[in-house]
Amino acid sequence: MLAISELKKVYPTGAKALNNVSFTVDQPQVIAIIGPSGAGKSTLIRCINRLVEPTSGKVLLDDIDIVSLSRRELRKARRRMGMIFQEYNLVDRLTVMENLLSGRLGYVSFWRAYSRKFPPKDVVAAFKLLDRVGLEGYQGTRADALSGGQRQRVGIARALMQAPDLLLVDEPTASLDPKTSRQIMRLLVELVQERGTPALVNIHDVALAQSFSDRIIGLTTGEIVFDGTSDQVTEDVLTEIYGEEDWSQTIRKGDDDNSPPTDKKSSKDNGYVREAVAG
Amino acid sequence: MTVIEHAEKYPEIWRRFSPRMTLIRYVWYVAIVAVATWSISNLDLPWFYFLDAHVQALDLVTRMWPPELEFWETLALPLLETIHIATLGTIFTLIIAFPVAFLAARNTTFNTATWFIGRLILVTSRSVNTVVWGLFFVAMFGPGPLAGIWAIAFRSIGFMGKLVAEAIEEIDEGIVEAIDATGASRLQVLWYGILPQVLPVIYGTTIYRWDINIRESTVLGFVGAGGIGILLYSSINQFQWREVSLILLTVFGVVMVSEFVSAMVRKRIS
Amino acid sequence: MNTSPEPAAAIAPRWHRIRMIEHPALRYGLFALAVIYVFWSMGALDLNWHRISNGIPRAGNMFARMIPPDFSRWSLLVKGILESVQMALAASFFGMILAVPLGLCGAANLVPKPVYLVARALIILSRTFHEIIIAIFFVKIFGFGPLAGVLTLIVASTSFISKMIAEDIENMTPGQLEAVRATGASFPKLLIYCISPNTLPRYLGVSIYRLDANIRHSTVVGIVGAGGIGQVLAATFSRYDYDFSLAILITIVSLVFLGEFFSSWVRGHLR
Numbered sequence: 001m002l003a004i005s006e007l008k009k010v011y012p013t014g015a016k017a018l019n020n021v022s023f024t025v026d027q028p029q030v031i032a033i034i035g036p037s038g039a040g041k042s043t044l045i046r047c048i049n050r051l052v053e054p055t056s057g058k059v060l061l062d063d064i065d066i067v068s069l070s071r072r073e074l075r076k077a078r079r080r081m082g083m084i085f086q087e088y089n090l091v092d093r094l095t096v097m098e099n100l101l102s103g104r105l106g107y108v109s110f111w112r113a114y115s116r117k118f119p120p121k122d123v124v125a126a127f128k129l130l131d132r133v134g135l136e137g138y139q140g141t142r143a144d145a146l147s148g149g150q151r152q153r154v155g156i157a158r159a160l161m162q163a164p165d166l167l168l169v170d171e172p173t174a175s176l177d178p179k180t181s182r183q184i185m186r187l188l189v190e191l192v193q194e195r196g197t198p199a200l201v202n203i204h205d206v207a208l209a210q211s212f213s214d215r216i217i218g219l220t221t222g223e224i225v226f227d228g229t230s231d232q233v234t235e236d237v238l239t240e241i242y243g244e245e246d247w248s249q250t251i252r253k254g255d256d257d258n259s260p261p262t263d264k265k266s267s268k269d270n271g272y273v274r275e276a277v278a279g
Numbered sequence: 280m281t282v283i284e285h286a287e288k289y290p291e292i293w294r295r296f297s298p299r300m301t302l303i304r305y306v307w308y309v310a311i312v313a314v315a316t317w318s319i320s321n322l323d324l325p326w327f328y329f330l331d332a333h334v335q336a337l338d339l340v341t342r343m344w345p346p347e348l349e350f351w352e353t354l355a356l357p358l359l360e361t362i363h364i365a366t367l368g369t370i371f372t373l374i375i376a377f378p379v380a381f382l383a384a385r386n387t388t389f390n391t392a393t394w395f396i397g398r399l400i401l402v403t404s405r406s407v408n409t410v411v412w413g414l415f416f417v418a419m420f421g422p423g424p425l426a427g428i429w430a431i432a433f434r435s436i437g438f439m440g441k442l443v444a445e446a447i448e449e450i451d452e453g454i455v456e457a458i459d460a461t462g463a464s465r466l467q468v469l470w471y472g473i474l475p476q477v478l479p480v481i482y483g484t485t486i487y488r489w490d491i492n493i494r495e496s497t498v499l500g501f502v503g504a505g506g507i508g509i510l511l512y513s514s515i516n517q518f519q520w521r522e523v524s525l526i527l528l529t530v531f532g533v534v535m536v537s538e539f540v541s542a543m544v545r546k547r548i549s
Numbered sequence: 550m551n552t553s554p555e556p557a558a559a560i561a562p563r564w565h566r567i568r569m570i571e572h573p574a575l576r577y578g579l580f581a582l583a584v585i586y587v588f589w590s591m592g593a594l595d596l597n598w599h600r601i602s603n604g605i606p607r608a609g610n611m612f613a614r615m616i617p618p619d620f621s622r623w624s625l626l627v628k629g630i631l632e633s634v635q636m637a638l639a640a641s642f643f644g645m646i647l648a649v650p651l652g653l654c655g656a657a658n659l660v661p662k663p664v665y666l667v668a669r670a671l672i673i674l675s676r677t678f679h680e681i682i683i684a685i686f687f688v689k690i691f692g693f694g695p696l697a698g699v700l701t702l703i704v705a706s707t708s709f710i711s712k713m714i715a716e717d718i719e720n721m722t723p724g725q726l727e728a729v730r731a732t733g734a735s736f737p738k739l740l741i742y743c744i745s746p747n748t749l750p751r752y753l754g755v756s757i758y759r760l761d762a763n764i765r766h767s768t769v770v771g772i773v774g775a776g777g778i779g780q781v782l783a784a785t786f787s788r789y790d791y792d793f794s795l796a797i798l799i800t801i802v803s804l805v806f807l808g809e810f811f812s813s814w815v816r817g818h819l820r
Binding site for chain 2: 634635681682699769
């Protein structure tokens, strides 16, 4: 699905943000990328859809090298990659529905986008996604009237509107409280399983990463120093990634708690067909 | 779920604005276009002029280059005069605008009548352009920089007075109350409670207006109120384009400098 | 109750004792400099009480001739005002339209550097020179009359509004742009879906404000023959028809006042 090969990013100042990063993703899984600030996590994620231009290397999405695409082809390729941001990055003055539909901007004509007359199937998909992330009824609310957790749900839904082949998630929970963080991570994991879409997730909270991901990649000063399952993350591994520290408290011990979600009864089906809900 | 329930729950159409709101928006669009069309209807648009306007413009530019450097000797004194007019005018404004601002601020004025008078003074001052004030004062005092200084001052009162009045209205009343509660006189309340809070605004506005006034002073000479404007007008009328370009360059330079100074000082204040 | 000489210090918070300019020498020095400057410049300009006192009887004379204001020639007045209003409307409309491309090009986070620099240079150039100078040029090219005035005001409006647009775009949170780009949207769609919602309210507000400002400025360009009520006004001054001048001035002030009312009403509705 995704193959990164010898990705390098060097800034004009000479700073090496990414140095020969290579890894592959060949099954739908949640991959957490951990590492200290400045390690290049953000840069890595953004190099994949070329919001940051890599200096050299290859990014193969199903055998298409993203790095070598022209601007027009890049736009087409970006449609296949849904991105979720730390600061949610919704267009504040637009409604939730318009923000969701903006995920389809790569697919509709200019006039449809201007008049906001999107194709019916997009609108139906938007309503369904709204339901799935637990924001039923919020379609007409302006984005800046939502709480942080709600905004991130909209951000997730927007990324999913693209029906992407890959999810790029940049620190989705850094601006959220611990409870909401877990809800959001749980939602992400469920969606990855339902849709079979792999997700690359930058996280700085190691315990959170361990609880919710199938695979962890550790990045330090632009290089991958660890690539394995969350069980394999030992204190030594963390020292290698972050440096000397008392890591005993950071590593997850045992199972995560099963706190129920607050604002919606989460649907456990695949999200597209709903049983008629009584009442 | 039945098909109908499905369609109700997941509609195919979504509109941000109700039909009524959309209609209102379209009415506004049409109205604006209609008004715009009416506004140019009385203009005698010589379309043929526009065709070779670029040729004319290029011709003009070639005639203006290179600037007539020897003209600088004639320039220097009026240029200085321009700067004096702007600066003196701004200083005089400061003296008058502050009391007027007081009258125009709801929380410091004496009664509704004084508030209205204060507001009226500010609006009148702002509605009339500096150059028009210049006409007025030239008629009153005769041509020369005196008229220019008054013109600058009278226009600036409205500008500065409005901003300072707004600042006065936004002060923290608690501090004023605290001083009032000690039994201080009205003047002391003013000095210790209100003034320190609005002083940054006063300084900032003064230097901001001074910068604008430099620009205004450059053209006051057109109506005889002193400064470099008179030279510019005469050079243009005599088609001495190379002198004109020197004057324009000088004006450009002076305005740039004053903007720079103004921005620097305002940054230090805030 | 404390009645010591410095009551404020005991009760009010400390900040009010902190002066704007801390150093006393600097503070008094600047003040002294200002006073010295005033006297020096007044001398340089040959202003003295003699000239000012000579002016007072002239001023009195002028006031006497001004009052009462003469509205008898109201048809001329109305014609001039109408022309000014038309000029202001036309300039605002076309200024709004032209400001969009110029403003977009003036945003550093949106366009390549050379485009940005050219746009910014144009904006700065047109704002440096007073509109009366621009008016004179247009009069020279297009002759006397409102056309020169409209063109002048279009230049003034465009540069003003485009500066606002450019600043607004540069102040946008960059993440929004990133997010919309990441969906694969092209530049035009980026404009209408991300930039427009963010800048539209202020753009409209500034344009409405500019309408009001254009009415004021239309009075000025008339002085050099570019049409509008200013032309009528200048004529009255040169013919010593001061009572008509006052009538015109009163009308202008009322018009601007109304315009401000209208403008704040519309801007209130835009919230």
